[in-house]
Amino acid sequence: MLRRNIRMRREYLYRKSLEGKERLLYEKKRKIREALQEGKPIPTELRNEEAALRREIDLEDENTAVPRTHIDDEYAHAAEKDPKILLTTSRDPSAPLQQFVKELSYVFPNAQRMNRGGQVISEIIESCRAHDYTDVVLVHEHRGVPDGLIVCHLPYGPTAYFGLLNVVTRHEIKDKKAIGTMPEAYPHLIFDNFSTKLGERTANILKYLFPVPKPDTKRIVTFSNQSDYVSFRHHIYEKHGGPKSIELKEIGPRFELRLYQIKLGTVDQAEAQIEWVIRPYMNTSKKRKFLSD
């Protein structure tokens, strides 16, 4: 098991290192294809390799034509398999944090909540890998108010670190009758205003926490981005009259997410490569937006 893990990790890193070369190859093939289609002469730098590349182009099918990145590797089986999530907290959680985590376990379908106790992060990750979990979500707090969310995709996947702001939990709404019970159908997802590459990446990380829904569910989970602050909302809708009337009823917790780091490794790998990290001390950081345009 250990050796297998090591081998697979090395394979993943090797594939990542090959990406550059693969991209080059892809570019060359693309140029040749274009030249052939338009009837233009093939660019001179590709003359030597033209024959071999042409043969490869002919043999390609739709899977091999697109260059695969490590991102694809990370989420290769995500669409085929339903995600399995482990939710846990930092050590010694307060009661409000425990309640929040309980709510979150209802928000994510197929999520399992676990008491943290005194476990070490690396142990948690190892056991999750062994039990075929796809994601681990850690929630941190400050004096009862949840303030941090760490989403770690499991087989060597990326880890996204979010800060939580303006958290409103279901427990704060005292009237239990009004809020009702939480539905457990697989929800539809809405990702609004994630236009840059980094935005797409973040959207993917959050998207693959959810399974494939049925087309007619009434439950909606929304991640709406406004100047790098992502609002999380959870609704149920009803269509009373005709198609135009839609009534939304908000259920579930509501919070703002603020991404501050993405690492290309799991949580326990402290020395993993940083894909992106927030830099608030730059003078222009007030003007720049990273998740949208």
Next chain:
Amino acid sequence: MADSKDAGEEALRRLIATFQPSFLAPNPALSETSRAASRHLFSALRPFCPKSPLDQLLIDGFDAEQIWQQIDLQSQPLLSSLRRQVKHFAKNPEEISKLKVVPLGKKVEKEQREDWVEESDGFDEELEDDEEGEGKGGEEGMDIEDEDEEQGRESDNEEESEGEDEEEKGEDGEAGDGGIEDKFLKIDELAKYLEKEEENFEKAEEDTRGKKGADDEENTEDDDDDDEEEEEEEEESDEVSVLLGSIVSDFVLLCLHRMLSLDLAAKMQQGTWKMQGMDLFYGVFLTLEHCGWDEQFILLLRYEDFFGDKGKYSKKMKAQLHQESEGSDEEDDDMKFKKQNKGTASTHQKQLEKIHSKIEEMEKANLEPKTWTMQGEVTAAKRPKNSALEVDLDFEHNVRPAPVITEEVTASIEDMIKKRITEGNFNDVQKAPKLPSKVPREVKELDDNKSKKGLAEIYEQEYVEKEDPTSAPLSFRDEQKQQASVLFKKLGLKLDALAHFSFAPKPVIEDMSVQINVPALAMEEIAPVAVSDAAMLAPEEVFEGKGDIKEETELTKEERKRRRANKKRRFKAAAVKRMGKKVQEGALPNQMNG
């Protein structure tokens, strides 16, 4: 010896007589003179240092540094012994009186003194000269350091010689008069002055405010000569050095004053001339010469009096300085400033000290590693624990503040959601299309409905198909398709007839159909053609009747009557019906007519 002695004295005298600034320019004759003078002095001092390895100062072929080292070799042990003795006398003043006074002649003493003075003089001059000789690489001014060194050497010599002098004079003073006193020195005056000074000093120590400003004033107004006297005639007491220092400080001030009064003042203001140690020396020289001092006595001034740091004098000195330069008002302030009794160091001295100490501090700080706040990126491991709490960390937070969730924001989000729902535009996870690994199995759908055709019909159809495949009824499921194909066949036939030259119509295929009511035996009969249906039909099919069927002949009378009655009844009912219809029809035309 005498000759050499004379030569040496001569050299000394010549040195003293030379114009001081001429020392600045390299002059081989002057250096020769100074060397001779120093040799003379050295040999004069030789009897007082028994342990000295050198009997004579070796000059020929030696450079200034080496000559100086030889002098140093002699003077260092001398100095230490003198210091010891001075201390001893300082502790036990009564022993001074016990000192054996050597009843030398005045002249001899004087000569001796002169010798010593000359020696020291020579040392000074020579050293100066040597310094000049060394530094003649085109440098006009000498470094302060060199001068200081020089002064140091001079002071050493002066101290030593002065110490000896003091001792000597102390002895003499007790014994008699004429040996010491001259036109400058009056012992009575000296005694008075000393007492005064002692009182003053005590007062100064007690009272930091210093009321003896007035006293000082008086003192400074005294004749310079007195001061000079004090300097030479001193008791070996605790305050000896103090007094010396004070007196010398007075001098210094005077000299400064005088110097400044010269054209040097102008230069100083212009900034072209900075006061250096050498200049001070010259200034002193000039001043004292102006006062009428003998050159020998001038040289008794010690270096330390100019540049040494004696903690007790500064007050007095400062006071005097201010008196001379300005009024006595500031004196008190200065006294207040000086809480400690510092030595009578000049302001320049003190400034220098301050600067030096600052420089040292800064150099030390530069050599040490910087504090963690100045070290750029510092992690928590690299700085002391909780140190970030104590430091005021100030940096700009260049971030957009968190959005406040208002009603409008929520409404806008919900609007967007509603729009997406109506469009059905969701960002769900899409199931990836799996690559076909197996051939999809054919699923045979079994129709549960009861078949409309009976089993016999199905067998019939199969038989027909077998016999004549072409005549099989078109087994189209779709009726429309069936109709369409029939139509098309007809059309095709007609088109063929039109299109072909040699058209041969298709042979009519007899349509085989299954007839149900066929007799079991279909024999050819020679029977008449006209066959009624009755032959085909079974008797029940011909007539169906129920009950007991009787003929007319078999009927009884009642039964005949009953039959007739039934017949009539039926006939009548039908007739009535007919009539009803006729009436209706008749009514209509009647109505129409009417």
